[in-house]
Amino acid sequence: MAGTFVIAQGGGPTAVINQTMVGAALEVRKRHPGAKVLGALHGVRGIRDGNYVDLTEIPEAELRRIAGTPSAALGSTRDKPDAAYCEVVLKGLQKIDTQAFIYIGGNDTSGTQQILTDASGGKIAFVHAPKTIDNDLEENDHTPGFISAAEYVAGAFLTADLDFRALPGIYVAIVMGRHAGFLTAASAAWRIDGESGPHLIYVPERAFSPKQFVDDVKRTLAKHKRCIVAVSEGVTAEDGRALVETLVPAEKLERDAHGNLKLSGGDLGMAFEHALKEGLPGARARVDALGYMPRGFVGAISKVDQQEAFDAGAFAVAVAGEGGGSVALQVENGKTVLRKVPLINVAGKTRHMPEDFLDAAGTGLAPAGKAYFERLVPKKYDVGKPFV
């Protein structure tokens, strides 16, 4: 086969999305000698504009070095192709004799592959390879990028808890996660004992009440003298809207091409600072956002995550040979296995955290949640118990 394989990366970068890109590129080179492997720059935008990097001849050692580097080395995009954009992309793919287009990303990216599949005549294999720190793809036990992000978040909250043992107060950190609370819940993965924070977890799957929040913090302070709180940026108000939507005037809200609300501004943090000042005047309180660090902190990349992401890229090439689809990471007998699943099962859908991961109050892990994180994000550091 001497056609062209196009690889691109979409959505937010992760610590291991380059593993998947390189895993796919090297697999094409192995399976299809003579085929061309092009990396489209900035996702479908690169195809639209004819911007590619030729991955066919780059030395394997250099590609593996890039694989070990966080963020999307090909560049990424949040473009959502409409019909006209789609047509340009399809023409672009045909022009370079594309036999398969492997697009690495989350639910928006898989949605784009579904749109392109529907618009194409079936001559090109469209493959979606999974990537998201949100861990919110249907059909997947977990997604490449999640384990590294979860380790960062677990480490960040272990760090904050130790810090606030030394100098007591209230600590709130906002964690990425638009609709699914997996990453925020990972904050509790490395608690060292029953005293450890995070003491309170708020995820998008449960309605958030500012009054309940202040009561929860007061109760925790009375018990532990400190209070460590993990909040998803996508936490929802009782009327079902994102909390930030209830706090920021409609004309100031920003959305991307997929209609996703910008959740990452400082407004949510300021709202928490304000609520704590009103509800607990005089208390030492600090509100931070972990920001972009979980999705690629160079010092906290999981080797398991790296290997799984690489394998998912290689497997995507096999799926291309079968006409396309979505690559899913599933677990059988305790081991991660790769499966081809229909694109339609994943495209544009959101997998929420299972109800039974949280306790009745919705602010702590229940046994099912604990078991999930013990399996995926086992403790990594030997931590001594402080005297305070």
Next chain:
Amino acid sequence: MAGTFVIAQGGGPTAVINQTMVGAALEVRKRHPGAKVLGALHGVRGIRDGNYVDLTEIPEAELRRIAGTPSAALGSTRDKPDAAYCEVVLKGLQKIDTQAFIYIGGNDTSGTQQILTDASGGKIAFVHAPKTIDNDLEENDHTPGFISAAEYVAGAFLTADLDFRALPGIYVAIVMGRHAGFLTAASAAWRIDGESGPHLIYVPERAFSPKQFVDDVKRTLAKHKRCIVAVSEGVTAEDGRALVETLVPAEKLERDAHGNLKLSGGDLGMAFEHALKEGLPGARARVDALGYMPRGFVGAISKVDQQEAFDAGAFAVAVAGEGGGSVALQVENGKTVLRKVPLINVAGKTRHMPEDFLDAAGTGLAPAGKAYFERLVPKKYDVGKPFV
């Protein structure tokens, strides 16, 4: 000698302050068999209230495990003793037959040791062992805690720069540093090439102009299509006040017992968000604070820093035998050496970043700054160059 050695930790925790505590405790046990080693809980507050943990008999392996754990295991405090408080502390120390009090901390902590030295009759040796991520102690080339924090900051900006290569925009991160810009300047330590961020650095040693800031960002965007900015929380306005002081109404400003302004609220970040929205309407911009992570992130602790911190603790016991003083980390022939220096040289003083560390514009590292960070914080990760 069968007296008592008291050890305590003051000020903000670091990744390695427990190394110093354990280094001191084990050295007392080695040098002074029969002596008692007590850890005061929450600094001088523990002495005032008679709250100690006995470190004399705890197995060495358990102490070494605590040494490897970030944050202050004895608890910390920001209390600044006045005359009455001092008297209670001195009586507390005499009551338990104290021959030396080793207090690990930064300039406020060394200031407390100076006050206690002045108030005591000279029978107790007061020793200050250095600790601060701000790196702002006089007499020191660098301070225990700084290298780990600097590595975190360098890694965070490398991560952010890679992220914003993939999805271009403006990224501003606020870094701890009240009066000295060392930690903020460390953001540039791991730039991979001339294109790399951070593109702009703002430190407390140079006056900050919001107008100049917006112009700097515009110029950088035109050149690199993205703009990565590192800002010290203590960045100063042109009238010499902390910028946050010019932004927040006086009645809302919070200070600790040492008169230090609370810089860590969201106000500074919101001011930057606002300036960017006004000056560059429509641009993708994200403002975050690195928050407490640099001072103890469990996944980014430097082995060199750990060893130096441990050695500083052991050396403090030798300084106690000489009647007290401050332990300083100095560099001779490229190697770190420990020296006893007079407490008065360090107490309550601030070492600023040397003028020649920054370029003429004050927003980038000059050769002297580069050389300092190359020596202290050499590159740690092999990063592949992205295609974008």
